[in-house]
Amino acid sequence: LTRQLKLISHQYGKRKASFSAWTCGSKISAEFRELITDYHNSVRSKIAHGMERNHTGKLPSAKNMYEVVSVVLYGTCRRADEKISISQCTSYYIKAWDCELEKLAEKIAADEDFDLESIHPRAANIDHRAHCQNFELNYYQDINKSLKRWNYEVREFGQTDPKNLYNDDSLEHFANMAHGKNTKIGCSYYRKGKALTFVCVYDM
Secondary structure, eight states: OOOOEEOOOOOOOOOOOOOTTOOOSSSOOHHHHHHHHHHHHHHHHHHHTTOSBOSSSBOOOOSSOOOOOOBOOSSEEEETTEEEEGGGOOTTSSBOBOHHHHHHHHHHHHOTTOOGGGGTTSEEEEEEEEOOTTOOOOHHHHHHHHHHHHHTHHHHHOOOOTTOEEOOGGGHHHHHHHOTTOOOEEEEEEEETTEEEEEEEEOO
């Protein structure tokens, strides 16, 4: 199924994820959540400012992208030291990491036959990695490589639409990372022997 995804961008500030105060009670540590969210925001920031590499040159800058940030909301939205209502929150101050999406990602990773169409309108990125018997798994390195693989699709295959519309299946993982209206994310992994499956689910 080909999805038409449009990048819509907002202004970006230099924010760093911080997950030390909460947990989904799962295998994903605060450090992994920080790595994953910061990587996504780095990609989205580059797109917003017209700095993301294309196959040739740079991608066109987007105009109204939501930043996926690490603020956890409990009825209020934090901006600096003040609290404002959810209805007043800008796209900077949204709940980025969703525990339900993380649980769904873990379920998808563990099931080779999972029907991805069943999670529509959500979308999922999946990366499988298998190592030789004598190679020790390094979760941090493997997850980072998966994120880079998704990001680098646009550098390998190229995007030519001036409006940043993505219709090419070869760019699907990158488009999911960069989709302008993604405001929540949840990722997890499943290990089987020396193989690792890493999945991120996006709220679209």
